[in-house]
Amino acid sequence: MPLVFVHGVANRFGGKLAAQSTARDAYARRFLLRPPLWPEGAEPTIHNPYWGGLGARLAWGGASIPRPGEALEELGADESARTAPLTAAVAAFVPAGSDEDNPLLAAARVQLADAVDLLCTAAALEADADALDEVSAAAIAETSATAIAYALRHPRPEWLESTADDTQFLTRLQRAVIQDAAEQRAIPGSHGSAGGDITAGWEQLGVDKVWGGFREIGSRMRRRGVNRAVERPADRLRSAVVPRMTEFLGDVLVYLGQRGRTESDGTIATAIAGVLADAWAQRRDDDPLMVIAHSMGGNIVHDVLTHHPDARGVVVDTLVTVGSQVGFFEELGLFGPHPGIPGPAAVRLPQPRSVRRWINVFDYNDLLSFRLAPIIDGVEDCAYRTGQVRAHSAYFLQPQFYAHLADRLGRQR
Numbered sequence: 418m419p420l421v422f423v424h425g426v427a428n429r430f431g432g433k434l435a436a437q438s439t440a441r442d443a444y445a446r447r448f449l450l451r452p453p454l455w456p457e458g459a460e461p462t463i464h465n466p467y468w469g470g471l472g473a474r475l476a477w478g479g480a481s482i483p484r485p486g487e488a489l490e491e492l493g494a495d496e497s498a499r500t501a502p503l504t505a506a507v508a509a510f511v512p513a514g515s516d517e518d519n520p521l522l523a524a525a526r527v528q529l530a531d532a533v534d535l536l537c538t539a540a541a542l543e544a545d546a547d548a549l550d551e552v553s554a555a556a557i558a559e560t561s562a563t564a565i566a567y568a569l570r571h572p573r574p575e576w577l578e579s580t581a582d583d584t585q586f587l588t589r590l591q592r593a594v595i596q597d598a599a600e601q602r603a604i605p606g607s608h609g610s611a612g613g614d615i616t617a618g619w620e621q622l623g624v625d626k627v628w629g630g631f632r633e634i635g636s637r638m639r640r641r642g643v644n645r646a647v648e649r650p651a652d653r654l655r656s657a658v659v660p661r662m663t664e665f666l667g668d669v670l671v672y673l674g675q676r677g678r679t680e681s682d683g684t685i686a687t688a689i690a691g692v693l694a695d696a697w698a699q700r701r702d703d704d705p706l707m708v709i710a711h712s713m714g715g716n717i718v719h720d721v722l723t724h725h726p727d728a729r730g731v732v733v734d735t736l737v738t739v740g741s742q743v744g745f746f747e748e749l750g751l752f753g754p755h756p757g758i759p760g761p762a763a764v765r766l767p768q769p770r771s772v773r774r775w776i777n778v779f780d781y782n783d784l785l786s787f788r789l790a791p792i793i794d795g796v797e798d799c800a801y802r803t804g805q806v807r808a809h810s811a812y813f814l815q816p817q818f819y820a821h822l823a824d825r826l827g828r829q830r
Contacts, residue, residue, distance in 0.1 A: 419696035419704070420450060421464045423689060425712025425740065425809075426472070426668040436544035438465060441813045443554035447562050448819035449707070454826050462699065466692040468685045468717070472668040506542060507638055509805040510535040519583040520638050525590075526577065530568040530817050531804065532586075537561045538805075538814040539634045560627040561816035564590070567597045569820065583635045591628045665785060668713055673751065676720070689717050690727035697731040705734035712785060712809065715741030715777075720752055722771040732771050735826065739778045739812050744789040768795035776825060783808035799825060 422441070442463050450461040510524040510531050525532035540557060574593060580586050675683025693708070700706055710718040715738035721728045746752060747766065758764050768775060775796045779786035780803050790798040801818060803811040812818050 419462050419464060419700055419706055420445060421466065421692060421696050421706070421708045423466060423708065423710040423714035423718050424469065425710075425714045426665040437541050437814070439551065439554045440541050440544060440557060443551065443558035444561070444813070444816065444819045445709075446555065447558040448816075448823045449826065454823060455705075456703070459704065462696075464692050464696050466689055468688050471685045471688065472671050506535060506538050506805065506807075506811075509803075509807075518639055519586070521583045521635055522580060522586045525580075525586060526573075528568075529572050529574065529577070530565060532590075533561070533564045533568045534804075534815040534817050536564075536631055536634060537816050538811065539638060540631065541814040543634060543637065556627050557630075558816075560594075560631075562820070563598045564594050565816040565820050566601075567594045569817075570597070583639060584632070587628070587632050587635055665713065669716075672713065672717065686717060686721050686725050687727060690721045690725040693718075693721065693728050693731050693733075706732070707735045707737070708733050709737045709739065710741065711739045711813070712741055715739070715743050716746055719743050719769070723752070723769050728771070732773065734773050736772045736775045737778065737822065737826075738775070738789070740780065740783050740786040740809050741777065741789075742785060742787050743777070744792040745787040747792050765792060765794040768793055776822075778812070778822070780808045780812070782806065785809050797825075 422445070424438075442465070445463065446461065449455070450463075455461060507520045511520045512523065512527060521532045521536060524535050537557070571593075576589050576593065577586075580589055672683065672685050675685060697706055708718055718736065718738070722731065722733065747755075755766060758766060775789075775793070776799060777789040777796050778799050778801050779788060780801055782803060782805060786809070788798050790796045801812065801821065803815060803818070805811040
């Protein structure tokens with residue numbers, strides 16, 4: 418029962434990226450790889466092919482990229498400071514002028530689901546690769562699933578009005594989530610918004626420990642704070658976007674430079690084609706094959722499924738591209754010419770025969786994400802708002818994303 422996740426640009430193995438991969442797998446198991454989306458009793462296998470080591474390498478380690486906050490000679494005064502990922506996440510969810518000492522409470526008073534996403538995003542950003550094993554990741558995913566289900570049902574609960582600070586907020590949220598989960602379990606036929614018994618296995622998963630970890634994350638956010646007065650908006654945008662853009666361009670140029678040189682179309686394409694072929698071979702006759710591809714990973718999967726000889730015969734039941742550029746690349750003709758298309762009638766390309774259903778997710782804040790439905794027939798474009806400046810890397814850190822994706826996957830076309 419295979420799920421293949423193909424990562425995007427600028428992923429290099431180790432450190433926090435490894436921890437975030439473990440967390441992403443746990444979220445996928447909790448929200449997507451269970452009934453009714455996944456066959457009852459089928460044990461899912463997750464494949465995470467790694468192609469980052471074959472991507473771009475900057476000879477001086479990116480020393481040519483200007484970074485706000487560096488100790489450099491200024492042509493005039495500069496009081497800017499570089500925004501850390503955690504601080505940027507807080508800044509994205511907390512309205513300007515809010516109580517910066519209590520960012521979770523400030524976000525919750527706009528919408529409770531935003532506070533849950535902020536908490537889970539911060540937990541993923543601060544995760545230690547050595548400490549986050551599969552059991553711990555499953556506990557976080559289970560807790561996040563119940564919390565986001567509660568938040569979506571109760572966007573502005575009554576207890577929020579009298580809550581004084583983040584510490585009290587987390588205590589009350591934990592109590593409300595556990596009580597709501599118990600009530601949902603007591604309703605005949607109720608399985609929560611993402612499928613499955615939303616409180617099953619809590620004792621084994623150590624949920625109390627997860628909430629303790631959430632409280633520590635809340636303390637870190639309060640200690641770091643968000644000082645908007647000394648952070649110029651342009652600097653904040655540059656530090657968030659420019660490194661990602663350069664890494665994106667580097668990996669794209671390496672991939673396109675390999676493509677078409679040999680019969681195997683390069684080492685990256687061959688590596689991904691091999692994993693897709695293996696996943697297809699491992700499935701039983703009635704097993705679905707799901708592929709989730711982020712950013713450049715979506716371009717690679719589309720290219721491999723339509724051109725690479727090693728992927729011939731592979732059929733993907735559900736392809737989900739997230740923050741990807743397939744539509745833009747097709748408009749540029751980077752995957753090959755399509756004579757007569759679009760032409761005066763703006764005819765769309767046919768959906769590849771190797772893909773049965775294709776969902777494409779983009780965020781208006783994500784400058785590297787593009788629509789696809791106007792380019793390829795049959796694709797379902799879905800807009801999702803992460804609420805982040807660093808939107809391109811934010812999708813898979815938010816439990817709300819998985820909850821909405823599970824809901825979309827459960828709908829018939």
